[in-house]
Amino acid sequence: MSVGIAEAKRDRNERRRGLLLALPSFAYMILFFAVPLVIVLVYSFATRTSTGSTSLSDWNLDAYRKLGEPIVRNVVLRSVVLALVTTAICLLVAYPFAWFCAHQRPVVRNMMLVAVMIPFWTNFLVRNYAWRLLLSSGGPISSFTEAIGLGETNILFTKTAVVIGLVYAYLPFMILPLFASIDRLDRRLIEAGRDLYGSGSQTFRKIVLPLTMPGVIAGSILVFVPSMGAYVTPELLGGGKETLLGSYIVTQFLTARNWPVGASLSFVLMAVMLVSTIIYFRSGGKNL
Amino acid sequence: MNAPNGSEEKVTVAVSLRGISKLFDDVTAVDSVDLDIDDGEFFALLGPSGCGKTTTLRMIAGLEIPSSGSLQIFGDEVGSLPPNKRPVNTVFQNYALFPHMSVADNVAFGLRMRKVDKSEIADRVQQAIALVRMSGMENRRPNQLSGGQQQRVALARALVNRPKVLLLDEPLAALDLKLRQEMQFELKQLQREVGITFVFVTHDQEEALALSDRIGVMNDGRLLQVGTPEEMYDAPADRFVADFIGRSNFLKGTLESPEVVCLANGQRIRVPLVDAVTVGDDVQVSLRPERVMICDVDTAPEGVARLSGIVENETFLGNSVIYRVALDWMTVEVETDHRPDVERHHAGEHVDLWWRDDAVAVVRP
Numbered sequence: 302m303s304v305g306i307a308e309a310k311r312d313r314n315e316r317r318r319g320l321l322l323a324l325p326s327f328a329y330m331i332l333f334f335a336v337p338l339v340i341v342l343v344y345s346f347a348t349r350t351s352t353g354s355t356s357l358s359d360w361n362l363d364a365y366r367k368l369g370e371p372i373v374r375n376v377v378l379r380s381v382v383l384a385l386v387t388t389a390i391c392l393l394v395a396y397p398f399a400w401f402c403a404h405q406r407p408v409v410r411n412m413m414l415v416a417v418m419i420p421f422w423t424n425f426l427v428r429n430y431a432w433r434l435l436l437s438s439g440g441p442i443s444s445f446t447e448a449i450g451l452g453e454t455n456i457l458f459t460k461t462a463v464v465i466g467l468v469y470a471y472l473p474f475m476i477l478p479l480f481a482s483i484d485r486l487d488r489r490l491i492e493a494g495r496d497l498y499g500s501g502s503q504t505f506r507k508i509v510l511p512l513t514m515p516g517v518i519a520g521s522i523l524v525f526v527p528s529m530g531a532y533v534t535p536e537l538l539g540g541g542k543e544t545l546l547g548s549y550i551v552t553q554f555l556t557a558r559n560w561p562v563g564a565s566l567s568f569v570l571m572a573v574m575l576v577s578t579i580i581y582f583r584s585g586g587k588n589l
Numbered sequence: 590m591n592a593p594n595g596s597e598e599k600v601t602v603a604v605s606l607r608g609i610s611k612l613f614d615d616v617t618a619v620d621s622v623d624l625d626i627d628d629g630e631f632f633a634l635l636g637p638s639g640c641g642k643t644t645t646l647r648m649i650a651g652l653e654i655p656s657s658g659s660l661q662i663f664g665d666e667v668g669s670l671p672p673n674k675r676p677v678n679t680v681f682q683n684y685a686l687f688p689h690m691s692v693a694d695n696v697a698f699g700l701r702m703r704k705v706d707k708s709e710i711a712d713r714v715q716q717a718i719a720l721v722r723m724s725g726m727e728n729r730r731p732n733q734l735s736g737g738q739q740q741r742v743a744l745a746r747a748l749v750n751r752p753k754v755l756l757l758d759e760p761l762a763a764l765d766l767k768l769r770q771e772m773q774f775e776l777k778q779l780q781r782e783v784g785i786t787f788v789f790v791t792h793d794q795e796e797a798l799a800l801s802d803r804i805g806v807m808n809d810g811r812l813l814q815v816g817t818p819e820e821m822y823d824a825p826a827d828r829f830v831a832d833f834i835g836r837s838n839f840l841k842g843t844l845e846s847p848e849v850v851c852l853a854n855g856q857r858i859r860v861p862l863v864d865a866v867t868v869g870d871d872v873q874v875s876l877r878p879e880r881v882m883i884c885d886v887d888t889a890p891e892g893v894a895r896l897s898g899i900v901e902n903e904t905f906l907g908n909s910v911i912y913r914v915a916l917d918w919m920t921v922e923v924e925t926d927h928r929p930d931v932e933r934h935h936a937g938e939h940v941d942l943w944w945r946d947d948a949v950a951v952v953r954p
Binding site: 487489490492493494495496497498499500503507508511512 | 650651652671672673677678679681682683685686687688689698699702703746747750
């Protein structure tokens with residue numbers, strides 16, 4: 302009996318100490334994440350005055366109504382397509398790599414995973430400028446294609462360049478969850494599939510893919526979401542020729558000085574991502 | 590299928606291994622194994638872990654490709670065929686049931702892969718599930734089943750395909766003792782019912798003795814001896830076999846003639862006719878503890894082999910008593926029944942040990 306009481310007390314103390322330790326991160330999240338979010342939400346209901354400032358006195362849904370206009374719809378559509386293409390390419394590149402990596406000796410696999418992370422040690426902006434150099438009309442890639450007789454290539458400032466840049470930027474986010482779920486896959490299940498008359502591709506489709514689906518979905522979310530809102534890469538490598546969601550939002554805030562529209566678009570974008578992620582986690586994909 | 594001409598009357602060979610070896614990097618896992626497993630047989634590959642028995646099974650399944658040798662299933666060379674092209678199915682250790690599929694989908698998997706008719710699949714799945722007494726559990730997921738139930742599903746998943754040979758990799762190892770004994774019985778029953786050749790791998794000698802028609806004992810990648818459980822116990826050809834199946838004393842000696850061994854103490858004993866060892870070789874005489882008689886000095890019957898010694902210690906086990914008897918050149922373990930009509934001996938007593946000539950086996954050292 303007394304042991305039980307002592308244990309309960311220790312449990313309570315443990316919880317209290319845990320809360321205390323988590324307090325700084327809670328405070329940080331509230332201050333720099335929740336509060337700005339609320340501000341964005343509030344501004345999305347505000348009105349743009351004729352001088353370009355924002356009036357908070359008159360709350361309405363005008364900014365949300367504006368999201369239905371063809372201009373915005375086209376921007377969203379373009380961004381969705383671009384993000385889907387980026388996600389698909391990441392998936393196709395990352396899956397074989399993660400598979401290979403998961404089947405190596407521990408030393409080799411750790412080295413491979415570190416290699417995946419290395420680009421993060423360089424500033425994102427610098428890496429984008431590096432791609433600009435690589436893709437430019439006088440750059441290495443163009444010189445190479447010219448040398449082998451394919452003529453010079455002008456990839457820079459095209460959609461292709463943007464996709465290349467985005468795939469490059471977000472590939473690690475696809476590889477890591479895929480690696481985790483492939484690594485967890487019991488190899489004997491593959492053998493059982495083959496033993497039960499499944500060919501290699503049948504076994505992949507019926508056994509391997511369904512069982513690594515948590516990794517596929519997690520990786521896809523991690524690539525798709527930032528690709529949707531990407532700003533730096535489309536600006537630097539796409540040359541801002543085609544307006545994407547990220548730059549459209551920036552334009553609304555900085556150039557058009559229409560804060561309510563920028564805020565409402567940001568908020569809707571985030572809400573859609575959040576809801577789809579939650580739906581995924583609810584539908585049994587908990588074991589990430 | 591295409592039985593070799595002239596052997597129609599004889600038993601059909603289900604699996605035939607000729608000089609099968611498997612190397613992993615530079616390690617020889619299986620060392621030129623020759624083995625014929627008959628159609629309809631319950632065959633056990635027995636040996637300690639790492640002896641190559643599982644690798645041998647995996648080669649038959651097609652999960653490993655032999656480094657050399659010939660592997661035939663019902664006369665067809667299958668050595669390099671992938672597993673999905675072989676008429677065999679495997680019950681994996683820990684079962685390897687597909688966790689994202691129901692029991693019924695697990696069982697139907699093999700038939701679906703082979704594009705069997707939908708209505709036929711439904712019938713056969715139903716039958717297979719009934720065969721392993723799992724009816725009513727079709728919609729459960731593997732993680733909702735107990736170990737014994739998972740075992741049954743794994744059996745159904747393999748048997749539904751009507752393989753020519755069923756391979757079982759330590760099928761009962763993951764079950765607790767009581768369940769294991771139950772499943773042993775069921776497995777034997779099942780094999781009789783379906784009449785399919787079963788090849789199973791185990792490290793448990795009792796399981797091998799209880800289940801199989803014939804046993805092959807492996808050690809260090811080599812197949813040491815193949816025979817019925819009785820042959821393996823009564824006439825082991827190899828010291829390892831005698832030691833691995835049951836317990837035994839090993840008396841060192843030299844084979845003087847096919848029926849006489851000169852023991853290390855100079856004494857000559859008669860042994861059952863030996864043909865596995867050549868005359869003049871060093872041999873060991875395997876003497877099972879329960880086949881040695883123990884008696885007071887000079888009370889052994891006339892004309893039997895006997896040794897004199899002193900009881901070193903005795904261990905009472907309820908239904909039996911184990912004596913360790915010290916001779917002047919070795920120690921012999923003796924097991925006697927514990928019954929009112931069997932004389933008890935005690936530590937320090939001088940005793941004689943004796944045995945019938947046919948109670949021993951001469952083994953390679």
